[in-house]
Amino acid sequence: NAGVMQNPRHLVRRRGQEARLRCSPMKGHSHVYWYRQLPEEGLKFMVYLQKENIIDESGMPKERFSAEFPKEGPSILRIQQVVRGDSAAYFCASSPPSGNTDTQYFGPGTRLTVL
Amino acid sequence: SQKIEQNSEALNIQEGKTATLTCNYTNYSPAYLQWYRQDPGRGPVFLLLIRENEKEKRKERLKVTFDTTLKQSLFHITASQPADSATYLCALPTGSSNTGKLIFGQGTTLQVKP
Numbered sequence: 001n002a003g004v005m006q007n008p009r010h011l012v013r014r015r016g017q018e019a020r021l022r023c024s025p026m027k028g029h030s031h032v033y034w035y036r037q038l039p040e041e042g043l044k045f046m047v048y049l050q051k052e053n054i055i056d057e058s059g060m061p062k063e064r065f066s067a068e069f070p071k072e073g074p075s076i077l078r079i080q081q082v083v084r085g086d087s088a089a090y091f092c093a094s095s096p097p098s099g100n101t102d103t104q105y106f107g108p109g110t111r112l113t114v115l
Numbered sequence: 116s117q118k119i120e121q122n123s124e125a126l127n128i129q130e131g132k133t134a135t136l137t138c139n140y141t142n143y144s145p146a147y148l149q150w151y152r153q154d155p156g157r158g159p160v161f162l163l164l165i166r167e168n169e170k171e172k173r174k175e176r177l178k179v180t181f182d183t184t185l186k187q188s189l190f191h192i193t194a195s196q197p198a199d200s201a202t203y204l205c206a207l208p209t210g211s212s213n214t215g216k217l218i219f220g221q222g223t224t225l226q227v228k229p
Contacts, residue, residue: 004158031215043159043204043219056216091158095215102147102208104215106158 002027004094004107005074012113019079019086021110025094032075033093033104034067043091049075082114117143121205121220128195129228136190136223138205145207148181148188153202153222162203163190195227 005024013019025032034046045059049069060067064082069075079086089111093104120139128134138148147166151159165172165181165188172179178191192199205220 033215033217035219042221043217045209045216045218048216058216093158102164102215103149103161104217105161106151109156109158 004092004105006090006092006107006110008110009108010111010113012115013082014115015083016081019082019112019114021077021079021090021092021112023075023077023092023094023107025075025092026105028096029094029105030097031095032069033095034075034077035091035093037089037091037109039088046077079112082112084114087112087114117141117207117209117218119205119207119218119220121203121223123221123223125224125226127226127228130196132195134192134195134199134225134227136203136205136225138188138190138220140186140207143186143207143209144183145209147208148179149206149217150177150179150188150190151204151206151219153204155202159204192225195225197227197229200225200227 004026007022032049035043037043047060047067048056052071064080066078089109091106091109093106095104118141147164149164150162152162153159163179165179167183176193180189202222202224204222206217209216209218
């Protein structure tokens with residue numbers, strides 16, 4: 001059973017460009033979470049999604065950031081007009097369907113560098 | 116506001132000894148608490164979950180305690196090995212019930228010397 005997959009593992013963008021980060025949850029998991037880890041800081045929750053629904057986006061910056069989890073395909077975290085402060089490791093996690101969301105399984109992360 | 120604190124200083128111990136890491140929280144009454152391990156350049160790996168009605172939980176060489184009165188969890192690794200060297204994160208659920216949203220502590224880095 002493959003774990004949570006994220007791609008790309010490393011992404012370099014220039015200021016003003018768009019960054020798209022992809023996450024494929026574990027097989028059978030219908031809940032996806034995105035976290036950001038800034039250098040020398042802890043993991044910060046960004047957004048929680050189920051298929052075609054955003055459940056909790058309280059950790060998402062109000063502008064430039066969006067997330068989706070379509071019926072088919074991976075979850076996407078999109079950052080428009082990136083700035084240097086967006087440089088961080090972005091982790092995706094998934095958990096099984098309702099009733100067992102306690103344990104989250106993390107992917108390897110995407111390290112975004114904004115030049 | 117809700118806050119989680121872990122000892123930010125690295126913990127250095129000798130192989131074979133027991134490592135004890137601390138997680139304290141404030142302004143919060145979580146239904147459970149989790150511990151994760153994170154190696155450099157990798158995602159966190161789930162280790163243990165302990166619920167509010169459990170005092171202690173064990174898994175192989177790992178032991179977690181949860182004191183809801185003190186608002187503290189202790190994480191022990193017995194007979195530590197150099198391979199246990201990593202950063203250990205404490206996490207608590209927040210938001211409305213069962214949303215799965217976690218808040219993490221800063222993590223404590225453990226270094227086990229052979």
